Amino acid sequence: MKVRPHQIPGVFVLDRQLATKGKPLYGEGTFDGYRLWSPQRSKLAALLMKPAHVPLAPEQVVLYLGAASGTTVSHLADIVSLVYAVEFAPRVARDLVHLSERVDNIVPLISDAAHPDYGAIVELVDLIYQDIAQPRQAEIAATNAELFLRPQGYACIIIKARSIDVTAKPKTVFKREVKKLEQLFEIEGVYGLEPFYKAHAAVIARLA
Amino acid sequence: MVCIRTWFGDIELHDNEIVRSQGLKADVPALAQRVRQEDFADFDKRVRARLRELAIKLRVVSSEQEYVSLLRAVMLQIAKERIIAAFAQPEARIIQLIDGIDDIDQSINLLSERLSEWCLLRSETSVPEDVLEAFVSSPSAKSALAQEFADSIRRLCDLRQETANAIEGEMRANAPNLSTLAGELLGARLIARAGGLEQLARMPASRIQVMGASNALFKHIKYGSKPPKHGVIFQHPLVRGNRPSNRGKIARILASKIAIAARLDFYSKKVYPELLSQVEKRVVDLQTAGHARTS
Numbered sequence: 358m359k360v361r362p363h364q365i366p367g368v369f370v371l372d373r374q375l376a377t378k379g380k381p382l383y384g385e386g387t388f389d390g391y392r393l394w395s396p397q398r399s400k401l402a403a404l405l406m407k408p409a410h411v412p413l414a415p416e417q418v419v420l421y422l423g424a425a426s427g428t429t430v431s432h433l434a435d436i437v438s439l440v441y442a443v444e445f446a447p448r449v450a451r452d453l454v455h456l457s458e459r460v461d462n463i464v465p466l467i468s469d470a471a472h473p474d475y476g477a478i479v480e481l482v483d484l485i486y487q488d489i490a491q492p493r494q495a496e497i498a499a500t501n502a503e504l505f506l507r508p509q510g511y512a513c514i515i516i517k518a519r520s521i522d523v524t525a526k527p528k529t530v531f532k533r534e535v536k537k538l539e540q541l542f543e544i545e546g547v548y549g550l551e552p553f554y555k556a557h558a559a560v561i562a563r564l565a
Numbered sequence: 566m567v568c569i570r571t572w573f574g575d576i577e578l579h580d581n582e583i584v585r586s587q588g589l590k591a592d593v594p595a596l597a598q599r600v601r602q603e604d605f606a607d608f609d610k611r612v613r614a615r616l617r618e619l620a621i622k623l624r625v626v627s628s629e630q631e632y633v634s635l636l637r638a639v640m641l642q643i644a645k646e647r648i649i650a651a652f653a654q655p656e657a658r659i660i661q662l663i664d665g666i667d668d669i670d671q672s673i674n675l676l677s678e679r680l681s682e683w684c685l686l687r688s689e690t691s692v693p694e695d696v697l698e699a700f701v702s703s704p705s706a707k708s709a710l711a712q713e714f715a716d717s718i719r720r721l722c723d724l725r726q727e728t729a730n731a732i733e734g735e736m737r738a739n740a741p742n743l744s745t746l747a748g749e750l751l752g753a754r755l756i757a758r759a760g761g762l763e764q765l766a767r768m769p770a771s772r773i774q775v776m777g778a779s780n781a782l783f784k785h786i787k788y789g790s791k792p793p794k795h796g797v798i799f800q801h802p803l804v805r806g807n808r809p810s811n812r813g814k815i816a817r818i819l820a821s822k823i824a825i826a827a828r829l830d831f832y833s834k835k836v837y838p839e840l841l842s843q844v845e846k847r848v849v850d851l852q853t854a855g856h857a858r859t860s
């Protein structure tokens with residue numbers, strides 16, 4: 358298999374599959390020290406398959422809202438220097454904690470991102486990544502950006518149209534959400550995640 | 566002058582210089598205790614950017630690497646505690662038990678089907694509804710393996726009964742009003758669907774009414790088909806036991822009362838035994854009104 362570097366340092370392309378370098382953590386496929394990163398299981402992987410400019414760099418500290426069981430978090434931890442992973446639902450958070458025990462640059466936070474109680478814990482971050490599928494997600498992103506995102510810092514926000522308004526057309530929902538985000542951020546790009554995820558989009562934004 | 570309270574200590578800053586400070590020892594249990602108890606105020610971004618540096622200045626840690634590994638150890642401990650606490654809630658037990666019942670039911674059905682196939686092998690042409698009953702007197706009962714099989718099903722039936730008893734106990738203790746009104750099993754199912762008693766208590770009655778009929782509901786919202794009359798609430802004898810033309814109205818009445826019952830259980834813990842009879846009375850009114858119209 359031919360290994361090529363992706364445009365983001367720390368990400369690799371094996372044939373047509375994405376991968377990061379590290380020990381396997383959740384039963385993902387491996388090849389020669391690379392952990393395969395499936396776009397079916399991770400929206401960030403799906404985004405990286407697109408010709409999108411994703412602001413990820415090795416020295417970054419990331420605040421990850423909606424970490425779930427930690428699949429994406431584990432790959433992100435291979436790329437950046439530290440990930441603060443926030444998840445509220447105890448069922449999936451259990452997997453996240455189990456995973457964090459084995460990776461030395463993930464800090465798990467069992468908290469509600471809508472009411473951050475980690476104000477005295479999380480430092481200033483370079484990037485907020487949000488995948489929480491909630492109607493109020495733009496507001497939640499803003500709350501956290503105001504507290505934790507450094508000036509000129511980035512936000513990568515995954516919008517699931519179906520979680521915000523099932524009856525409206527996804528495009529309308531994306532427009533509405535982008536409008537909300539524009540109050541605080543400068544929008545750098547909006548990318549649909551088809552064909553991996555239906556009615557999902559990723560917004561790349563920058564704190565003004 | 567700014568006073569800030571961080572997870573590793575208290576600091577007073579004047580013009581970005583440390584005036585007074587108290588750093589804690591790099592002791593995981595003690596730091597976890599601090600994070601657990603204190604309600605920290607949020608602080609300025611300029612201070613937030615310096616957390617690692619301040620921790621080193623306060624001699625809590627000696628390097629950035631140490632900062633991360635100490636913070637990680639503390640937060641792992643807190644995370645584990647929070648997860649254990651979440652699973653210790655009575656709702657978590659109720660949800661586990663009701664999911665368990667569903668699993669057992671599926672297994673019983675699956676194995677019963679297999680057993681009836683088995684009976685057919687022995688050229689028994691028809692197998693009645695209750696496979697276990699029929700099996701005892703059938704020629705297949707001579708087979709030791711088939712007996713084992715039937716015993717497993719019986720054990721599962723016993724297990725189901727025990728699980729149901731456990732749910733009844735939990736529900737009586739934690740949601741008495743909901744139990745009286747909806748029955749322990751249906752009540753537990755509603756709690757499980759909502760994700761907890763609090764979530765159920767905060768739900769509008771209209772949502773409780775169609776909970777479990779989400780496909781039909783979204784078809785209605787999206788394409789304008791007929792809205793669903795009832796979701797899991799259909800299992801209630803008052804809904805199921807009445808004629809279809811009345812079921813929608815009854816489901817609506819019952820769901821409103823269930824919403825009230827859940828709120829009573831979550832917020833006040835008082836017991837109101839008359840909830841069910843109030844619903845029953847309205848159902849009787851409905852039935853007589855229907856009769857009057859048709860006659």
